[in-house]
Amino acid sequence: xxxxxxxxxxxxxxxxxxxxxxxxxxxxxxxxxxxxxxxxxxxxxxxxxxxxxxxxxxxxxxxxxxxxxxxxxxxxxxxxxxxxxxxxxxxxxxxxxxxxxxxxxxxxxxxxxxxxxxxxxxxxxxxxxxxxxxxxxxxxxxxxxxxxxxxxxxxxxxxxxxxxxxxxxxxxxxxxxxxxxxxxxxxxxxxxxxxxxxxxxxxxxxxxxxxxxxxxxxxxxxxxxxxxxxxxxxxxxxxxxxxxxxxxxxxxxxxxxxxxxxxxxxxxxxxxxxxxxxxxxxxxxxxxxxxxxxxxxxxxxxxxxxxxxxxxxxxxxxxxxxxxxxxxxxxxxxxxxxxxxxxxxxxxxxxxxxxxxxxxxxxxxxxxxxxxxxxxxxxxxxxxxxxxxxxxxxxxxxxxxxxxxxxxxxxxxxxxxxxxxxxxxxxxxxxxxxxxxxxxxxxxxxxxxxxxxxxxxxxxxxxxxxxxxxxxxxxxxxxxxxxxxxxxxxxxxxxxxxxxxxxxxxxxxxx
Numbered sequence: 001x002x003x004x005x006x007x008x009x010x011x012x013x014x015x016x017x018x019x020x021x022x023x024x025x026x027x028x029x030x031x032x033x034x035x036x037x038x039x040x041x042x043x044x045x046x047x048x049x050x051x052x053x054x055x056x057x058x059x060x061x062x063x064x065x066x067x068x069x070x071x072x073x074x075x076x077x078x079x080x081x082x083x084x085x086x087x088x089x090x091x092x093x094x095x096x097x098x099x100x101x102x103x104x105x106x107x108x109x110x111x112x113x114x115x116x117x118x119x120x121x122x123x124x125x126x127x128x129x130x131x132x133x134x135x136x137x138x139x140x141x142x143x144x145x146x147x148x149x150x151x152x153x154x155x156x157x158x159x160x161x162x163x164x165x166x167x168x169x170x171x172x173x174x175x176x177x178x179x180x181x182x183x184x185x186x187x188x189x190x191x192x193x194x195x196x197x198x199x200x201x202x203x204x205x206x207x208x209x210x211x212x213x214x215x216x217x218x219x220x221x222x223x224x225x226x227x228x229x230x231x232x233x234x235x236x237x238x239x240x241x242x243x244x245x246x247x248x249x250x251x252x253x254x255x256x257x258x259x260x261x262x263x264x265x266x267x268x269x270x271x272x273x274x275x276x277x278x279x280x281x282x283x284x285x286x287x288x289x290x291x292x293x294x295x296x297x298x299x300x301x302x303x304x305x306x307x308x309x310x311x312x313x314x315x316x317x318x319x320x321x322x323x324x325x326x327x328x329x330x331x332x333x334x335x336x337x338x339x340x341x342x343x344x345x346x347x348x349x350x351x352x353x354x355x356x357x358x359x360x361x362x363x364x365x366x367x368x369x370x371x372x373x374x375x376x377x378x379x380x381x382x383x384x385x386x387x388x389x390x391x392x393x394x395x396x397x398x399x400x401x402x403x404x405x406x407x408x409x410x411x412x413x414x415x416x417x418x419x420x421x422x423x424x425x426x427x428x429x430x431x432x433x434x435x436x437x438x439x440x441x442x443x444x445x446x447x448x449x450x451x452x453x454x455x456x457x458x459x460x461x462x463x464x465x466x467x468x469x470x471x472x473x474x475x476x477x478x479x480x481x482x483x484x485x486x487x488x489x490x491x492x493x494x495x496x497x498x499x500x501x502x503x504x505x506x507x508x509x510x511x
Contacts, residue, residue: 066092131163174208189223274347364428
């Protein structure tokens with residue numbers, strides 16, 4: 001029997017925990033809409049108890065895509081967290097409460113400093129309460145791969161009897177190896193089916209030893225019915241199991257695993273690119289499935305074989321994951337249909353007719369300036385247009401700037417706008433960017449420290465668009481800023497301002 005494997009995407013929760021990957025509400029909704037097109041079964045939209053902003057994001061995602069995708073969010077085993085999840089996901093058609101609590105000795109003794117019996121009872125009480133709110137409750141036994149098996153099983157048995165409908169077994173710190181993890185899942189599955197054969201067994205693997213995909217596939221082979229993954233393998237530390245790798249592993253080796261997913265694999269590449277551009281985290285070029293070189297062949301021997309038959313060196317066609325060799329080049333003469341196709345191809349939504357018309361007008365302006373518009377230019381256009389915080393009177397806006405570069409006194413003059421107030425100043429620095437950032441942080445009145453600055457070209461030609469990613473530290477917290485422009489100095493200023501605005505927003509939420 002060919003089993004259906006449930007795909008649970010946690011890019012917007014576990015994936016967003018990566019330093020510098022903070023997304024605003026609109027960006028989260030944009031990714032959620034693409035995950036819906038990808039046809040994932042469940043979206044974990046965030047951790048609503050962590051902040052008012054995360055609560056609002058989860059609720060907006062439930063409203064936006066919860067008509068056809070199950071929506072969940074994370075809760076600790078406490079009533080207030082469970083209430084926050086319920087209130088944020090209840091508008092979805094098929095909402096789910098996800099509770100997590102540790103089961104390993106190190107978590108019980110060091111993290112909670114309570115007895116094993118007390119922790120187990122805490123989990124049981126949490127599940128019983130959550131079951132009064134929603135029929136579907138998932139319980140995650142955090143750090144399961146380092147837990148004593150009999151205690152782990154006792155916990156699973158207890159929470160199932162309390163009402164849990166899904167049991168998730170996480171390799172939280174990426175400690176497991178495939179043979180060992182597969183055996184763990186086999187033993188749990190064997191016992192679980194004797195207790196309640198309707199309970200779904202799930203896994204959540206981290207990549208600290210580079211084994212997250214292998215461990216996940218081993219778990220599926222041994223009975224897991226649900227997999228938790230992220231796009232591009234984003235996540236804490238070394239990341240999570242990569243959704244695209246696990247899904248294509250199951251598809252290419254379907255005869256071995258005797259399983260399938262409902263994922264529309266042709267949406268994998270555009271989903272990967274959308275997440276990469278909105279988070280500002282690049283995908284390594286040799287990344288399996290979605291890397292730039294995943295289907296590139298430079299060896300003469302390989303090229304010769306491919307010309308004779310693609311299957312000589314390709315186990316899957318690029319088209320299966322949404323990759324193709326043709327890029328439609330847009331110009332000012334391209335119509336709405338061609339532009340709409342380009343926007344949708346890279347993963348953005350075009351259903352709002354008014355918003356699309358505004359976007360199309362900006363495209364025409366860009367096309368007049370650049371003459372030829374490529375996919376990366378479209379990314380620039382859409383992400384700049386859809387800036388959630390653009391009209392927020394609490395935030396800074398770049399009104400104008402002038403930078404003078406020389407080997408004596410590089411100078412920058414900047415005018416910032418904040419609501420109805422405009423401020424202007426100048427500064428000298430070690431270089432043009434240093435001068436620019438010095439005057440901006442002086443005008444903003446924030447003692448921020450630049451931790452990282454990166455610029456790269458997004459498109460080709462002398463009119464190429466530059467993308468700037470920065471990370472800055474303010475009051476012990478790290479914030480990221482991203483911006484794109486044909487003028488790399490302007491992109492640098494906008495990226496720095498976006499980082500400052502992220503800090504301003506964070507401070508406003510905590511007041």
